[in-house]
Amino acid sequence: MQDPEKDTEWNDILRKKGILPPKENREEQERAKEEEQFEILQKSLVKTYEDMTLEELEENEDEFNEEDEKAIEMYRQQRLAEMKAAQMKNKFGEVLEISGKDYVQEVTKAGKGIWVVLHLYKQGIPLCALINQHLSGLAKKFRDVKFIKAISTTCIPNYPDKNLPTIFVYLEGDIRAQFIGPLVFGGMNLTRDELEWKISESGAIKTDLEENPRKQIQDQLMSSIRACVQTRGESDSEDD
Secondary structure (H helix, E strand, C coil), rough: CCCCCCCCCHHHHHHCCCCCHHHHHHHHHHHHHHHHHHHHHHHHHHHHHHCCCHHHHHCCCHCHHHHHHHHHHHHHHHHHHHHHHHHHCCCCCCECCHHHHHHHHHCCCCCCCCCCEEEEECCCCCHHHHHHHHHHHHHCCCCCCEEEEEHHHHHHCCCCHHHHCEEEEEECEEEEEEECCHHCHHHHCCCCHHHHHHHHHCCCCCCCCCCCHHHHHHHHHHHHHHHHHHHHHHHHHHHC
């Protein structure tokens, strides 16, 4: 069988009749095909380094050309930023016990952009124990926030027990909110969601709660009171 690419008289006749495509078109098609394959290869290379770890990128950096290296450097910086953000997000995760001598280091020098929630408490006060329990759960949920606790008199000498529990909220060493005394927390009926909402109002945590849980309880209480008053009024009318 004769090669259609050869420059023969017969092939020239076939090209004139339109049976074979013009030779220059074939060259353009081949060139376009080569360019397409090159683009596919480049995309494949990009996908390859996007799937690599930072260690693998360093091991294979000699295999990339100058253009690839620019893209890879941008990708490397992006990966480093993502890793740093992930580390910051999972930096804490538990309630740290401190004393007065640790205050400056753990609160004042906590770091740029770090929120600190400090609970002043005392052993033997039930509401303090309840709040410590709730804070343990919140520390696991909001790992980018530093939750700490301290026996009140180790941080503030002669701090009155009537002010316990006390929670201070700081950002970069500056106090942003304070909750002092049992009445602020609503007593032993305090739930973790209610404490989460209260702390979220300071801006320290981004809660996924849609409304104040305490409001739901208050609404239910008011409904019960109204129902009770209405029933009593109907009973009085019947007695008359």
